Amino acid sequence: MQQLTFYLNDESDTCELGKSLARVLESGLKIYLHGDLGSGKTTLTRALLKEAGHTGKVKSPTYTLVEPYVIELNGHTVDLLHFDLYRMSCPEEFLEAGFRDHFNEETVCFIEWAEKAESALPAADIDVSFEISGDGRTVELRSLSEKGFRCLENLRF
Ligand code: ADP
Ligand code: MG
Numbered sequence: 594m595q596q597l598t599f600y601l602n603d604e605s606d607t608c609e610l611g612k613s614l615a616r617v618l619e620s621g622l623k624i625y626l627h628g629d630l631g632s633g634k635t636t637l638t639r640a641l642l643k644e645a646g647h648t649g650k651v652k653s654p655t656y657t658l659v660e661p662y663v664i665e666l667n668g669h670t671v672d673l674l675h676f677d678l679y680r681m682s683c684p685e686e687f688l689e690a691g692f693r694d695h696f697n698e699e700t701v702c703f704i705e706w707a708e709k710a711e712s713a714l715p716a717a718d719i720d721v722s723f724e725i726s727g728d729g730r731t732v733e734l735r736s737l738s739e740k741g742f743r744c745l746e747n748l749r750f
Pocket of ligand 1: 601603604605607629631636705728729
């Protein structure tokens with residue numbers, strides 16, 4: 594298992610980590626983001642999407658639960674799904690919405706508040722946990738699969 598901990602002084606550090614992650618993404622990755630409201634999950638994802646070639650706006654998927662994007666990965670275009678399950682009331686809602694279909698080797702999935710869908714979700718490749726500490730954030734990245742391990746091993750931050 595690969596486990597990395599960083600202290601992020603400010604928003605620009607969080608964005609830099611997002612950019613670094615964008616450079617080591619692989620198709621099929623499932624990355625779950627944990628941490629209180631305002632801890633930096635969307636900030637990281639937004640910076641990552643920009644670095645991966647998305648040029649438009651990145652909205653927080655608070656009400657839509659998911660926002661789809663198209664990114665460039667090693668010369669291929671891949672769908673990146675950005676979920677925010679904060680407003681989901683139970684795991685069944687995740688299944689009924691057909692969200693399971695988005696999880697395959699052709700996509701990359703980022704999920705905020707994955708704990709809301711618990712049992713309905715496939716296992717994560719990487720868990721990212723944010724904690725508000727002082728004026729900044731402590732972030733821990735943990736690999737939970739071979740693919741996740743490879744990704745964190747290549748991460749330069
Ligand atoms: P979440 O998606 O976890 O609810 P957001 O990314 O929407 O959180 O909001 C995070 C807030 O914290 C933003 O106001 C952002 O400017 C700020 N922020 C992000 N990273 C840091 C950091 N490392 N230190 C201090 N503030 C940060
Ligand atoms: Mg958010």
